[in-house]
Amino acid sequence: MNNKSIYAQFSKKLIIATSLFIIVISFMFYGFTKATLYEEITDNLLKKASIIQQASISTVINHDNLKLITEDKLVVDLVSVSELQDISFREYHKDGSHYIELYYPFDISKQTFIKITKNIDNTDEMLRKIFSNVFILSLGGLVMVVIYALMVSKNLLIPIINIARRLSNMNENSLTKIETNRLPIEFHPLATSINNLTKKIEMYVKYQKELFIGAAHELKTPLAVMKLKSEVVLLKQREPEKYQETLRLFISEINGMDKMVSSILDVGRAEGAQFEKPTELDVIHFMRDRVNNYKLLANEKKIKIEFICEIEKFITIIQPTLLNQIIQNFVQNAIKFTPNEKTIIVKIALQDSDIIIKVMDEGIGIDENIDLFAPFKRVGKEQGAGLGLFLAKSAADAIGGDISIENRKDGVIGSVATLKLQTNPTCKLK
Numbered sequence: 001m002n003n004k005s006i007y008a009q010f011s012k013k014l015i016i017a018t019s020l021f022i023i024v025i026s027f028m029f030y031g032f033t034k035a036t037l038y039e040e041i042t043d044n045l046l047k048k049a050s051i052i053q054q055a056s057i058s059t060v061i062n063h064d065n066l067k068l069i070t071e072d073k074l075v076v077d078l079v080s081v082s083e084l085q086d087i088s089f090r091e092y093h094k095d096g097s098h099y100i101e102l103y104y105p106f107d108i109s110k111q112t113f114i115k116i117t118k119n120i121d122n123t124d125e126m127l128r129k130i131f132s133n134v135f136i137l138s139l140g141g142l143v144m145v146v147i148y149a150l151m152v153s154k155n156l157l158i159p160i161i162n163i164a165r166r167l168s169n170m171n172e173n174s175l176t177k178i179e180t181n182r183l184p185i186e187f188h189p190l191a192t193s194i195n196n197l198t199k200k201i202e203m204y205v206k207y208q209k210e211l212f213i214g215a216a217h218e219l220k221t222p223l224a225v226m227k228l229k230s231e232v233v234l235l236k237q238r239e240p241e242k243y244q245e246t247l248r249l250f251i252s253e254i255n256g257m258d259k260m261v262s263s264i265l266d267v268g269r270a271e272g273a274q275f276e277k278p279t280e281l282d283v284i285h286f287m288r289d290r291v292n293n294y295k296l297l298a299n300e301k302k303i304k305i306e307f308i309c310e311i312e313k314f315i316t317i318i319q320p321t322l323l324n325q326i327i328q329n330f331v332q333n334a335i336k337f338t339p340n341e342k343t344i345i346v347k348i349a350l351q352d353s354d355i356i357i358k359v360m361d362e363g364i365g366i367d368e369n370i371d372l373f374a375p376f377k378r379v380g381k382e383q384g385a386g387l388g389l390f391l392a393k394s395a396a397d398a399i400g401g402d403i404s405i406e407n408r409k410d411g412v413i414g415s416v417a418t419l420k421l422q423t424n425p426t427c428k429l430k
Contacts, residue, residue: 010149010153010156011149011150011153014145014149014152014153015145015146015149018145018148018149019142019145022138022141022142022145023138026134026135026137026138029134030127030130030131030134033127033130034127037123037126037127038100038123041100041118041120041123042089042100042102045100045102045116045118046087046102046104048074048076048116049102049104049114049116050104052076052104052106052114053104053106053114073118073119073121073122074116074117074118074119075116075117075118076114076115076116076117077114077115077116077117078106078112078113078114078115079103079112079113079115080110080111080112080113081103081111081113082111084103084105084111084113085105085108086105087102087103087104087105088102088103089101089102089103090103097119097121098119098120098121098123098124099117099118099119099120100117100118100120101115101116101117101118102114102115102116102117102118103115104116159183159184159187160187162183163178163183163187163190163191163194166178167194177195177198178191178194178195178198179191180192180195200397219257219261222253222254222256222257223253223257225249225253226249226250226253229246229249229250230246233246277319278317278318278319279317279318279319279320280315280316280317281315281316281317281318281320281323282313282314282315283314283315283316283318283323283348283355283357283421284309284311284312284313284314284348285313286320286323286324287307287309287327287346287348287357288307288309290324290327290328290331291305291307291331291346294331294335297331297332297335298335298344301335301338301339301340301341302340302341303335303338303340303341303342303343303344304341304342304343304344305331305343305344305345305346306343306344306345306346307346308345308346308347308348309347309348309349310348310349310350311348311349311350311355314348314355316421318399318421319398319399322395322396322398322399323395323399325391325392325395326392326395326396326401326403326419327357327359327419329388329389329391329392330359330392330417330419331344331346331359332388333361333388333389333417334359334360334361334363334417335361336363337361337363337364337415338361338362338363338414339362339363342361342362343362344359344360344361344362345358345359345360346358346359346360347360351420353422354420354421354422355420355421356418356419356420357418357419357420357421358416358417358418358419359416359417360408360412360414360415360416361414361415361416362412362413362414363413363414363415364413364414365407365408365413365414365415366405366406366407366415368406368407372389372405373389373390373392373393373403374390389405396419399421400421400422401419401420401421401422402419402420403417403418403419403420404417404418404420405417405418406418
């Protein structure tokens with residue numbers, strides 16, 4: 001059995017812990033029984049000595065009549081002991097027998113004591129039988145503990161085995177959800193995490209398929225146009241102006257395909273950026289610099305960009321390239337759809353334990369029923385490949401953030417793009 005196995009470790013620890021418990025309880029029981037029996041013997045001897053002491057008040061006690069006060073394995077005598085002043089017990093072994101001896105004050109002035117000696121071999125024999133029975137019961141208990149530990153360990157592993165079996169049967173075409181109601185409550189967080197991961201994988205696979213299909217469609221359409229135009233032109237001899245017109249059409253279509261190929265290459269570069277080493281970054285300082293740079297782009301349309309921040313400093317470990325990709329997409333879209341002489345607001349705030357970055361524009365708004373994060377989804381009549389938000393979503397997933405886009409709720413026509421970053425132990429907030 002592998003020592004690194006959870007099953008082996010749990011079974012081993014459970015067996016050791018329960019075995020130690022049984023052993024300790026057994027020794028405690030034996031010790032308590034022994035102490036109780038010995039206490040009963042000493043109490044009995046004290047009672048007999050007290051009776052003899054009381055009898056001496058009305059009867060003269062000497063060696064001869066003390067010998068009459070005897071019973072089986074009990075010897076009573078009157079002795080002189082100079083070094084004793086009070087009741088004393090003594091245990092000793094003699095000729096293979098075990099004795100307990102009581103010295104009870106009879107006449108302290110004469111230093112005489114009543115000595116009662118009792119043979120406790122029967123008590124020792126009883127204790128040995130008790131110990132044997134306890135030992136046998138402990139062995140039986142240990143066997144039951146081993147069986148119980150193995151059964152419990154196996155039962156605890158059943159949910160994990162079931163989850164692993166479900167995961168092993170999944171593929172990109174069959175990403176099923178794990179039903180938490182069939183699992184013990186302790187495994188609900190694990191199942192929820194797996195379901196969330198499965199959902200992300202499902203969305204990723206879906207978007208990748210849409211990306212490939214969309215890319216093929218976007219490239220095939222201009223090629224079909226160019227082919228058809230070429231066939232029409234070649235049907236008969238034409239003036240040079242017609243050929244020039246056709247060539248200009250070809251150049252336009254080729255430029256469009258070039259932009260599309262560049263956008264697809266951006267997808268590859270974005271996935272490569274996910275492997276960038278995270279570094280310590282002051283998000284507030286980073287955002288303030290980026291907003292200042294974006295103001296130059298906004299000036300071409302006489303658009304004003306306002307930067308509102310409730311936080312002085314927010315330092316975290318993050319991949320700057322991915323963060324820049326998200327913010328750049330938000331601001332560029334805001335500039336693209338915001339009319340001249342309007343305002344874009346970039347706002348940073350804390351919400352519970354999350355940092356929220358919002359880019360609010362005064363554009364045309366969005367259709368909230370459309371999944372804008374899917375590849376090749378476009379808004380309005382603006383030119384573009386429709387891959388910007390797809391790349392932003394992939395970057396947000398890579399840095400553990402969430403992004404969303406919705407229409408503004410403050411009475412202004414436009415949309416608001418939001419990035420939520422969860423704080424973590426590496427964050428420093430001032």
